[in-house]
Amino acid sequence: MQLQHLLGIEPLHPHSITAILDLADYYADQNRTGVRKSEALAGCTQINMFFENSTRTQASFEIAGKRLGADVMNMAMQASSIKKGETLIDTALTLNAMHPDLLVVRHPHSGAVDLLAQKVNCAVLNAGDGRHEHPTQALLDALTIRRSKGRLHRLNIAICGDIAHSRVARSNLILLSKMENRIRLVGPATLIPAGIDAFGAEVFHDMEEGLKDVDVVMMLRLQRERMDGGFIPSEREYYHRYGLNAAKLSHAKPDAIVMHPGPMNRGVEIDGEIADDLNRSVIQEQVEMGVAVRMAAMDILMRNRRQAATEAQA
Ligand code: ASP
Numbered sequence: 001m002q003l004q005h006l007l008g009i010e011p012l013h014p015h016s017i018t019a020i021l022d023l024a025d026y027y028a029d030q031n032r033t034g035v036r037k038s039e040a041l042a043g044c045t046q047i048n049m050f051f052e053n054s055t056r057t058q059a060s061f062e063i064a065g066k067r068l069g070a071d072v073m074n075m076a077m078q079a080s081s082i083k084k085g086e087t088l089i090d091t092a093l094t095l096n097a098m099h100p101d102l103l104v105v106r107h108p109h110s111g112a113v114d115l116l117a118q119k120v121n122c123a124v125l126n127a128g129d130g131r132h133e134h135p136t137q138a139l140l141d142a143l144t145i146r147r148s149k150g151r152l153h154r155l156n157i158a159i160c161g162d163i164a165h166s167r168v169a170r171s172n173l174i175l176l177s178k179m180e181n182r183i184r185l186v187g188p189a190t191l192i193p194a195g196i197d198a199f200g201a202e203v204f205h206d207m208e209e210g211l212k213d214v215d216v217v218m219m220l221r222l223q224r225e226r227m228d229g230g231f232i233p234s235e236r237e238y239y240h241r242y243g244l245n246a247a248k249l250s251h252a253k254p255d256a257i258v259m260h261p262g263p264m265n266r267g268v269e270i271d272g273e274i275a276d277d278l279n280r281s282v283i284q285e286q287v288e289m290g291v292a293v294r295m296a297a298m299d300i301l302m303r304n305r306r307q308a309a310t311e312a313q314a
Contacts, residue, residue: 005117005124008133009174028292040299041070044101048074051107057127061104064294096120123301138171140293144286153180157216160186161269164193165223168261186210190231211251218259219270235268245271257282
């Protein structure tokens with residue numbers, strides 16, 4: 001596999017997805033043992049640049065890099081020269097001149113991370129760009145599903161809520177369709193983009209119908225930071241129709257799992273008791289798999305970089 005960057009799920013071949021998940025599976029098991037340190041990224045410099053808030057993604061990229069022995073630096077973007085008017089590209093070129101090996105970037109604009117990857121000569125990982133892609137989230141969701149269902153194909157998967165503004169929905173839809181699952185998108189018409197069924201998903205506006213006999217229920221937050229107007233009548237009304245509670249979940253298969261990428265808004269898109277029910281909810285496992293998937297992705301990108309450098313010297 002000759003991946004140079006991880007910018008999205010769209011360009012990935014199913015074999016590449018499986019290779020990342022297989023290595024992540026290994027790291028997930030290793031992370032559960034007392035011995036968590038490896039030297040796979042020893043001598044590498046990893047810079048995390050987050051232009052948008054993050055809890056799980058930033059922390060897990062940092063932990064992942066440190067477990068693999070990298071020198072990890074978190075840029076405080078609020079305090080950076082971006083605030084003084086420097087463009088994203090100039091900031092990236094400045095950092096590039098310090099010879100990092102890995103740049104992990106989150107940015108509010110769709111496409112900004114791809115653009116940046118064209119300007120630097122290190123590996124770039126997209127940690128979420130606007131409503132475009134969040135590849136490591138989709139990969140960690142896939143690993144969580146594969147570990148709890150024993151497979152990642154021929155599953156009925158419902159992605160519910162604010163599909164229109166969610167990069168998580170988009171990356172998951174692409175990944176899970178590539179792996180030959182049946183995807184349903186469930187939510188109000190105002191939050192489902194027109195033409196999305198071209199991706200091969202079925203659209204539902206009613207939770208009971210949408211969740212009928214599914215194996216996986218993936219809930220999403222209302223992405224208010226990307227809404228420019230009123231998309232729902234009120235949160236109370238939204239919870240009533242689309243919030244996941246025991247009654248709605250009872251329409252899914254009895255062993256269906258409940259997922260959420262976080263941050264969760266309890267009482268808006270999900271009932272707190274469902275989120276905490278360890279028999280159904282795999283939300284904490286998603287966080288755990290996040291570290292393993294990010295270890296695997298950075299490990300693979302660094303191996304490819306080293307191999308490319310060796311070939312260039314030969
Ligand atoms: N944490 C995810 C993201 O960055 C989901 C969310 O924010 O709702 O896209």
